[in-house]
Amino acid sequence: MNVLLRFSLRRRFFNKLSLSLQILFILLVFGIFFADKLSQSFHLDFTQPYRVKMDEVTEAWLINDAYWEEQGFIFTHGESDIQINHVAEGYKITGLNDVILQTKLSELLLNNHHQVVISESSTGVYEWLDRYEHLNLVFDQAAFSADQLKQQLIIVILTSLYFMMLNFIAVNSNEIISEKTSHILSLILSSIRPHEHFISKLLSGLITVWVQILGSLGIIVGVGFLRYQIDEGKGLFILLSKYLPLPLEQLNFTSILELLNFKISDLSIFIISLLFLCLGILILQVLILILSSQVRTPEEAASIQGPFYLILLILYYVSLSLNTTQQLSRGLGYLGSFIPVGSMLLMPMRLVMFSVPLEEILISSGFSIICLIVILIGGYPFYLNGLMKDKA
Amino acid sequence: MLKVENLSKVYGKQKVLDQCNLELNPHTIYGVLGKNGCGKSTLFKSIMGLLEVDQGQLFYKGECLSFDHRETFGYMPEQRSLLLDLSIYEQLKFLSQLKKLDEQYYENRIVELCDMFGLTKEMHKRIASLSKGQQQKVQLMAALLHEPEILILDEPLNGLDYSSVKLFMKHLKTYAAQGNSILLSSHQMEFMDELCTHVLILEQGKTVKQGSIESLQHDQGVSLEVNAQTRWQKNAQKALQIEDKGTYLELKYENIDQAKCAIQNLSKDPNLRHLYLHQVSIGDLLELDQ
Numbered sequence: 001m002n003v004l005l006r007f008s009l010r011r012r013f014f015n016k017l018s019l020s021l022q023i024l025f026i027l028l029v030f031g032i033f034f035a036d037k038l039s040q041s042f043h044l045d046f047t048q049p050y051r052v053k054m055d056e057v058t059e060a061w062l063i064n065d066a067y068w069e070e071q072g073f074i075f076t077h078g079e080s081d082i083q084i085n086h087v088a089e090g091y092k093i094t095g096l097n098d099v100i101l102q103t104k105l106s107e108l109l110l111n112n113h114h115q116v117v118i119s120e121s122s123t124g125v126y127e128w129l130d131r132y133e134h135l136n137l138v139f140d141q142a143a144f145s146a147d148q149l150k151q152q153l154i155i156v157i158l159t160s161l162y163f164m165m166l167n168f169i170a171v172n173s174n175e176i177i178s179e180k181t182s183h184i185l186s187l188i189l190s191s192i193r194p195h196e197h198f199i200s201k202l203l204s205g206l207i208t209v210w211v212q213i214l215g216s217l218g219i220i221v222g223v224g225f226l227r228y229q230i231d232e233g234k235g236l237f238i239l240l241s242k243y244l245p246l247p248l249e250q251l252n253f254t255s256i257l258e259l260l261n262f263k264i265s266d267l268s269i270f271i272i273s274l275l276f277l278c279l280g281i282l283i284l285q286v287l288i289l290i291l292s293s294q295v296r297t298p299e300e301a302a303s304i305q306g307p308f309y310l311i312l313l314i315l316y317y318v319s320l321s322l323n324t325t326q327q328l329s330r331g332l333g334y335l336g337s338f339i340p341v342g343s344m345l346l347m348p349m350r351l352v353m354f355s356v357p358l359e360e361i362l363i364s365s366g367f368s369i370i371c372l373i374v375i376l377i378g379g380y381p382f383y384l385n386g387l388m389k390d391k392a
Numbered sequence: 393m394l395k396v397e398n399l400s401k402v403y404g405k406q407k408v409l410d411q412c413n414l415e416l417n418p419h420t421i422y423g424v425l426g427k428n429g430c431g432k433s434t435l436f437k438s439i440m441g442l443l444e445v446d447q448g449q450l451f452y453k454g455e456c457l458s459f460d461h462r463e464t465f466g467y468m469p470e471q472r473s474l475l476l477d478l479s480i481y482e483q484l485k486f487l488s489q490l491k492k493l494d495e496q497y498y499e500n501r502i503v504e505l506c507d508m509f510g511l512t513k514e515m516h517k518r519i520a521s522l523s524k525g526q527q528q529k530v531q532l533m534a535a536l537l538h539e540p541e542i543l544i545l546d547e548p549l550n551g552l553d554y555s556s557v558k559l560f561m562k563h564l565k566t567y568a569a570q571g572n573s574i575l576l577s578s579h580q581m582e583f584m585d586e587l588c589t590h591v592l593i594l595e596q597g598k599t600v601k602q603g604s605i606e607s608l609q610h611d612q613g614v615s616l617e618v619n620a621q622t623r624w625q626k627n628a629q630k631a632l633q634i635e636d637k638g639t640y641l642e643l644k645y646e647n648i649d650q651a652k653c654a655i656q657n658l659s660k661d662p663n664l665r666h667l668y669l670h671q672v673s674i675g676d677l678l679e680l681d682q
């Protein structure tokens with residue numbers, strides 16, 4: 001069994017295509033973490049402020065030059081990217097067709113206009129405008145708290161892992177189909193017992209998933225750490241602030257981590273969520289192994305894998321639609337978090353949103369384990385029969 | 393060594409193997425013959441445990457045949473069972489490791505087998521780049537890796553040219569002569585006479601003839617060709633049939649013993665110019681039964 005396991009893994013990871021894709025992935029991660037440096041190296045104008053040229057009337061009209069510079073615009077009399085000229089109807093902007101930049105510039109100009117109008121008004125009008133523009137609203141919950149950001153981050157990671165794991169289910173399925181259609185299975189099964197073959201496929205599937213996940217994570221953390229050593233990622237946030245209408249320019253990796261304030265409890269939530277994800281994936285893997293063993297030709301493989309993925313995609317969207325406080329506390333989301341396979345997404349969603357009692361976690365995971373055992377025991381004869389049936 | 397007793401296998405309503413019996417002993421090359429779909433591959437797969445039998449028993453050295461016994465057998469399936477993206481060395485190494493062979497042993501054995509089958513230069517070439525005949529050789533090499541006492545070969549001569557067939561036969565005969573047993577099937581009847589010591593002829597899963605080549609030929613009768621000038625009349629008493637073929641006569645005898653007796657007498661005849669003994673071949677046996 002060990003030989004088959006090692007052989008499968010070696011064939012999966014140590015081939016030209018896999019290695020090329022890994023290199024491509026590393027380059028991509030480098031590209032993302034060092035986007036600002038790259039743009040500077042290639043003289044791409046991503047991080048440079050936009051040079052704005054204007055006529056004398058407009059120049060006299062603008063109030064706060066420093067604020068404009070903070071927002072990524074500098075005024076120039078020489079060569080420029082954007083031109084603002086005063087016309088009878090208002091201001092004409094030339095050389096700008098980017099929607100985000102147009103919005104940003106419009107806001108800056110409108111803000112300037114407000115300030116000019118206010119400064120020109122009498123005290124009475126000024127006070128009236130001040131009252132008109134300001135209404136003090138206090139919400140008992142912050143619209144965008146660090147906790148929510150953290151929850152969303154965990155959900156994003158878990159759902160990414162869900163899709164990553166689903167992808168690797170296909171690897172096992174394809175391997176069995178390939179072994180069957182190349183007839184190498186006859187030779188393998190004359191040397192190892194069918195149950196060893198079954199277990200080695202399950203294990204190789206799980207190991208593949210984890211090697212890929214941990215490998216990708218290692219690359220991301222490694223490259224991120226490298227970037228951290230250089231400037232804590234400040235340049236990256238400056239680049240982002242230019243394109244996103246959010247005040248990101250003051251942020252860096254340390255401030256983000258401080259903001260998220262990860263605790264041990266967050267780590268335990270993440271680990272329990274991963275366990276649920278693994279249990280669900282194992283159940284799915286056993287199912288697809290049994291189904292794949294029934295396939296006689298490579299063409300038949302798509303007819304099995306297609307509907308399987310469709311169901312899992314539906315499961316993903318249903319889980320997302322149930323990701324609300326109401327549904328997860330007593331609705332369908334709550335019920336679904338106890339159902340095997342459904343619990344692989346819904347229980348983690350509950351875990352990040354609420355403090356789920358330990359007994360509920362145990363009951364849900366117990367159901368999944370029982371389901372896995374039942375499928376393993378009940379499905380093995382079908383697997384065996386499937387492996388053998390085209391051999392007559 | 394290997395004993396098959398009353399083996400039967402049914403697919404749906406069709407009985408593909410019906411009460412099949414066989415005993416494979418050392419130094420034996422047992423040929424399983426018959427038309428397509430007569431149950432040859434089913435018999436081999438049943439022995440290898442790749443199919444569950446519906447009835448019958450299998451024994452190896454007096455014990456019920458188990459996976460541990462089967463693991464020691466060498467098996468070559470009918471279809472090309474190779475991973476085409478691997479080299480000969482990688483493929484054989486993988487199968488050796490599956491068989492849990494010692495590393496030093498299989499490293500030497502792979503080199504030895506490549507040398508034996510003339511594939512030393514191709515050892516590190518991808519199997520996909522080899523000819524069909526060379527791939528067939530790799531399959532046989534895979535079956536021989538662990539020097540099994542029992543070799544089960546399903547259509548081993550398929551896709552081989554004449555010289556390769558001769559090479560295969562040479563190695564198989566040598567292998568059997570070393571005390572091993574070979575069970576094989578083939579459509580190439582012209583080589584079976586030379587290769588097999590025993591045959592089993594199947595028709596729709598049923599055994600129609602079985603035994604050693606000698607005993608089957610003995611039972612089937614023989615014919616003698618002699619030139620017309622000989623005093624054949626003396627030897628014609630025991631002949632079943634006499635046919636005048638113009639320049640020669642054909643005398644048919646019930647068995648080889650009677651023919652041998654006639655040959656002894658004819659050899660003393662000074663007029664004897666032409667004497668040819670014609671025995672029934674395996675191909676003839678197959679035709680006789682179908």
